[in-house]
Amino acid sequence: MNTPALSLIKSDLPEKWQEILADLITDPKELLDFLELEEAANPYSPVACTQFPVKVPRPFAERMEKGNWHDPLLRQVWPDLAEEVTDPLRSEDPLQESDFNDKPGLLHKYHGRVLLTVAPHCAIHCRYCFRRHFDYAANTPGRARWRETLDYIAQDTTIEEVILSGGDPLAAPDGYLRWLLNELDAIDHVRTLRIHTRLPIVIPQRITAELRDILNSLRCQVVVVLHCNHHAELDDRVFEVFSALAEDGHLLLNQSVLLKGVNDNAASLIALNKALFSQRVLPYYLHLPDAVTGTGHFDVSEVRGKQLIDELRSQLPGYLVPTLVREEPGKSSKTRLA
Ligand SMILES: *Cc1c(COP(=O)(O)O)cnc(C)c1O
Numbered sequence: 269m270n271t272p273a274l275s276l277i278k279s280d281l282p283e284k285w286q287e288i289l290a291d292l293i294t295d296p297k298e299l300l301d302f303l304e305l306e307e308a309a310n311p312y313s314p315v316a317c318t319q320f321p322v323k324v325p326r327p328f329a330e331r332m333e334k335g336n337w338h339d340p341l342l343r344q345v346w347p348d349l350a351e352e353v354t355d356p357l358r359s360e361d362p363l364q365e366s367d368f369n370d371k372p373g374l375l376h377k378y379h380g381r382v383l384l385t386v387a388p389h390c391a392i393h394c395r396y397c398f399r400r401h402f403d404y405a406a407n408t409p410g411r412a413r414w415r416e417t418l419d420y421i422a423q424d425t426t427i428e429e430v431i432l433s434g435g436d437p438l439a440a441p442d443g444y445l446r447w448l449l450n451e452l453d454a455i456d457h458v459r460t461l462r463i464h465t466r467l468p469i470v471i472p473q474r475i476t477a478e479l480r481d482i483l484n485s486l487r488c489q490v491v492v493v494l495h496c497n498h499h500a501e502l503d504d505r506v507f508e509v510f511s512a513l514a515e516d517g518h519l520l521l522n523q524s525v526l527l528k529g530v531n532d533n534a535a536s537l538i539a540l541n542k543a544l545f546s547q548r549v550l551p552y553y554l555h556l557p558d559a560v561t562g563t564g565h566f567d568v569s570e571v572r573g574k575q576l577i578d579e580l581r582s583q584l585p586g587y588l589v590p591t592l593v594r595e596e597p598g599k600s601s602k603t604r605l606a
């Protein structure tokens with residue numbers, strides 16, 4: 269298939285995603301300088317930065333509003349002092365994922381689908397992340413160790429879908445993705461390859477012509493589940509890559525996390541889902557945050573979540589209302605709340 273390069277919209281940033289990924293903002297002070305903010309108003313936690321280092325891609329930082337401590341994008345990446353709050357009801361592994369980790373890089377919790385941790389890192393560190401304490405390095409196999417996992421998938425004919433997750437699977441290089449996707453595509457009973465990724469949003473340059481060729485060459489149906497929480501994360505360049513992926517025939521869905529001070533109001537969620545739909549992206553899940561240590565300042569109650577869904581239902585067509593879910597250990601699927 270002919271896939272023209274995506275370079276219609278120019279910025280001062282390098283065009284190569286690897287260069288952008290190698291030059292993330294990792295110093296909170298640099299982020300503040302860039303945003304013209306004074307640290308005294310909202311000091312950061314050095315402890316939090318050690319536990320889960322700051323990582324902000326420059327294309328994402330450019331979409332933040334200067335001088336605004338309440339910017340919804342800044343809030344998602346700011347290592348707030350509140351992360352130091354300890355709470356006995358929160359844990360480092362609330363989903364008990366380590367219990368399901370029987371083959372290298374594999375989580376097989378739900379019927380018919382498995383999740384693979386494909387890349388050991390992300391392009392951005394979202395402070396609310398439920399995998400912020402996850403040992404990616406220990407759970408991301410190299411090619412040789414994938415063999416055991418690929419054999420497991422090949423032997424279980426109930427597995428029809430493989431989900432590439434992470435870290436962020438698109439943080440992996442194209443050559444590695446081509447190899448892994450081709451291996452999975454060659455397993456007859458696998459029909460769907462799903463990619464859970466935040467990269468098309470935080471570094472849209474990641475959607476290269478080569479990556480599009482890899483996805484377009486697969487027999488399986490490809491589903492791309494984006495992760496966008498606020499419409500301010502979307503700009504023309506991001507929309508350009510959504511359009512490209514949709515034109516290639518892939519199904520585009522979005523999941524969000526309901527986050528206090530970011531998107532916990534109906535107007536914001538409506539604006540987000542309308543903006544996504546204008547680029548052929550449908551809402552999938554709206555997650556209530558998990559009870560992860562250090563993320564309590566993002567909590568939104570279940571009652572409030574249901575209220576918001578009711579408001580969305582009264583104002584949007586059914587297909588633009590995401591499903592409110594929470595993940596609970598030991599369940600056969602995510603728990604639907606509304
Ligand atoms: C969320 C999740 C899935 C996918 O569930 P869907 O409801 O199909 O989106 C699969 N495996 C694991 C381990 C998950 O956490």
Ligand code: SF4
Pocket residue numbers: 390391392393394397398399400434435436466495
């Ligand atoms: S991109 Fe996803 S996995 Fe990575 S830090 Fe953000 S929420 Fe967590």
